[in-house]
Amino acid sequence: DAKTTQPPSMDCAEGRAANLPCNHSTISGNEYVYWYRQIHSQGPQYIIHGLKNNETNEMASLIITEDRKSSTLILPHATLRDTAVYYCIVSPGGFKTIFGAGTRLFVKA
């Protein structure tokens, strides 16, 4: 599985968009980009995934660059409940899904 690089922490004001970057320069053609988040010590929760097109669902948007070497998760209107650790994972749907350290997002009132 390709490795990812994320900033260790970010701040965002409540009501503003949170843009979380992820670098995955060694991604290969059949690998998807997934985003999960973990609130407190709960089990990680799936947010969104994509292969090469931008994706949007009720939780977030995923923007993948044309060369697929980086992506950005966008939470359009962050709330205090979005404070969590966000993990970017690159996986072909493979078996050894490796999580990195993620980005700790602090949403401030």
Add this chain to the structure above:
Amino acid sequence: NAGVTQTPKFQVLKTGQSMTLQCAQDMNHEYMSWYRQDPGMGLRLIHYSVGAGITDQGEVPNGYNVSRSTTEDFPLRLLSAAPSQTSVYFCASRITGFGNTIYFGEGSWLTVV
């Protein structure tokens, strides 16, 4: 639909004791895995399985055993608990193949004293 169920939720062990963390899923997922998460850290893969009878090691397999006799169950065994195994353990499952998401259990908090 229960999803991924882990038991027990909390456990305290003495050094040298053995125990089994149970994980069951009712979604007929082929792929199951165990992660551990130490305080302030990300998840690390311990063992995984791609189907009944097939298991393999992840990033941190030492001190843990697994088996997969059925599609539904994937227990994690600690053979001789050590304080370094104090952690939160998460079981996960998904359908194999491209573009499929992982479902996690709620975690098992283990303290080894």
